[in-house]
Amino acid sequence: MCALLVGLPDVNVIGVGDWPRWLRVVVETPTGRPDCSCGGVVHRHGIREVEFVDLPVFGRSTRLVWRKQRWRCTTCGRCWCDDNAEIATTRCALTTRAARWSTLHVGRNGRAVSDVARELGCGWHTVMDAVVAIGEQLIDHPDRIGDVNALGLDETLFARLGRFRTQSWSTQIVDVRRGQLLDVVPGRTAVEPCRWLAARPQAWRDRIEWATLDLSNSYRSVFDTMLPLAVQVADPFHVHRLAGTALDECRRRVQNETMGHRGRKDDPLDRIRRRLSIAAERLTGDQHDRLIGLLRAGDPRQEVWFAWNAKEVVRQTYAHTDPDLADEWVAEIVRDFADESMPIEVRRLGRTIAKWASQITAWHRSHVSNGPTEAVNNLAKRIKRVAFGLVNFRHHRVRCLLYAGKPDWTLLPTIQP
Ligand SMILES: [Zn+2]
Structure with missing residues (x-):
């Protein structure tokens, strides 16, 4: 019954402890004696307990304690632990399912990271690191950006940094027909959008027939240099x-x-x-x-x-x-x-x-306008509001793209942090 409630594949629940701040579920993974690559004799070499932040259970924050079996080869002296990335990886402080769940809430639902962290009973960075680890795999998936017929550029103010509150701008690259945010690049000059377009294959660029812009000279020069065949449309x-x-x-x-x-x-x-x-x-x-x-x-x-x-x-x-x-x-x-x-x-x-x-x-x-670009811009501003302002450009990019970039969320169960 307990194993059923914990709901992880191939684990034995050894115990459950009621701690003041969270529930502590201790599990182990029963595995047979593995073989070493050298073909030597392998012995048990103690237990390593690793604690992960897991999904809340019955309204309570939960920690999953994984008692990993350590193994040692007597011939070559190599030591290693049982590992199962479907449960958790040592690079992420969240269990794999908690990391996916956080990405879904922060990315698709646009919730604040602090909000999700409070629900899990852990720190802000713990959640954000997991969201970046999973989110970047989702947004950098090669199938996310399809063929584009009309491309739009627009600027957003994403942060005011430093002593003098210097404005930091980012440029959003949008598929105007589908209203999909393709990418976010730093700055509002022509340099970064040009670099982004240069990284696409030539055939992809040739398929762009229309390029929409908001009467700004720097974006005009982006289209002049990178998409000379596309017809420019003023919004x-x-x-x-x-x-x-x-x-x-x-x-x-x-x-x-x-x-x-x-x-x-x-x-x-x-x-x-x-x-x-x-x-x-x-x-x-x-x-x-x-x-x-x-x-x-x-x-x-x-x-x-x-x-x-x-x-x-x-x-x-x-x-x-x-x-x-x-x-x-x-x-x-x-x-x-x-x-x-x-x-x-x-x-x-x-x-x-x-x-x-x-x-x-x-x-x-x-009859294409920059309207979808402005709509995407609005979504990005919502992310900024929810976060009370973003400082880190990498975080800004991941969260905007998860929210407005239409990643394939059905891939989420297959992605590991
Ligand atoms: Zn060996």
């Missing part, structure tokens, strides 16, 4: 945001020039600051009239009015379904925004759009 959200920022900057400048101070709650431009960011078609007739009225009151040179229209025109780019029409539309935007009569923010927006024109209209042909 619509970031284009919208660019137009919104231009409008916001223009409003703040005009506010300052006309009133001589920052926006106060009775200033006309401050009263419409939220309404300016709403899409024009979602404004009711009443709201639209008030917007026009307040713009007339607070915007004598009509600069905010131009910036607002510029934002709407940029938004309408994505209303077109015909790619050729979108090409023309963007070309017209670039021409119109360069006009001398436009406020400086709109002219700057026009220059940025000109620089990214082919990437912006590529969206109309591919």
